[in-house]
């Protein structure tokens with residue numbers, strides 16, 4: 001029986017999640033179609049279209065976002081994703097964003113260049129910050145923790161299989177199909193009724209809190225294809241009558257090298273759900289939490305480049321000021337040590353493989369029905385990167401270390 005390698009499992013997992021999400025959120029399928037059109041047209045008219053990844057890679061490229069409630073759920077996610085060669089990279093604290101969200105996050109992704117080139121699937125994974133008193137009073141926190149303790153997001157057998165597959169560096173073909181199917185099913189939208197008043201109580205804290213702890217299961221929050229020209233994509237989606245969020249998040253459109261990540265999304269759509277009312281009756285209603293996001297990736301910035309980026313974004317009109325912060329060519333970007341290039345070769349940029357918390361919070365913000373301000377208490381929750389590494393039982397890689405390593409490699 002033929003052997004399926006970890007990267008092949010990852011590619012199948014990404015493809016199968018994408019197929020499932022398309023059946024759940026039909027507008028996502030439109031987004032993927034338009035993305036493919038844009039990418040094909042862009043590749044046909046731009047000589048260097050593949051400088052930040054082969055068309056094959058980019059066509060299959062997705063990131064997902066999931067949200068869990070407890071450190072134990074997070075540890076299960078880490079075990080599950082390790083079977084797909086996806087490991088925690090970076091720590092994001094969205095509680096500190098301009099519009100705070102009560103979660104702390106990491107991204108699970110392949111860490112070396114070869115694996116990324118084979119399939120770069122990554123999943124932004126957030127955990128509800130129930131210990132943070134700025135969002136959760138003691139009584140609510142206890143009830144949330146109790147609710148979360150009673151549920152099991154992942155079948156222990158699935159996690160045990162994941163551990164075995166990770167240790168064996170793959171599995172046989174028959175096992176692969178069943179394993180990927182069960183892993184995907186763990187992220188399907190549940191048909192179970194939502195307790196109306198519990199969901200509403202959590203929504204008063206944050207729509208994200210309700211999405212995490214208001215329901216007994218988890219699901220994909222969004223899945224994001226990669227596009228080579230996001231401005232073109234935005235126009236084509238709008239022309240198809242799909243309502244997009246107001247802006248493209250991240251760096252502005254500009255004639256110099258694309259840096260980091262630009263993202264946009266269509267507005268979250270009302271999805272029908274079943275509710276349990278206070279008098280125990282069941283009713284039909286809708287929730288609006290899941291959306292379709294799309295992103296364009298640019299060159300990875302060094303720490304120095306990132307400081308420039310943050311300064312540029314903090315200026316009153318980033319688009320107008322961009323040229324004051326960044327040079328217009330890869331040669332200059334490389335010469336000034338602002339971005340990563342393999343062996344310093346400006347023709348060989350290292351693509352940004354991570355996320356931007358400010359954009360992430362902007363997307364969260366644009367997609368929730370309501371948001372509440374956190375109260376001004378001090379945070380003694382202790383959530384930080386070391387805390388999260390402990391919860392995961394794994395090191396969390398520093399993205400800069402990974403880019404440094406890739407930049408040492410010869411151009412592909």
Ligand code: OOG
Pocket residue numbers: 064065066067124126221263293355356357359360361363364
């Ligand atoms: C995750 C938001 C982060 C991105 O693209 O920056 C993210 C979430 O909404 O749970 O996916």
Ligand code: NI
Pocket residue numbers: 063064065124222224293
């Ligand atoms: Ni996203």
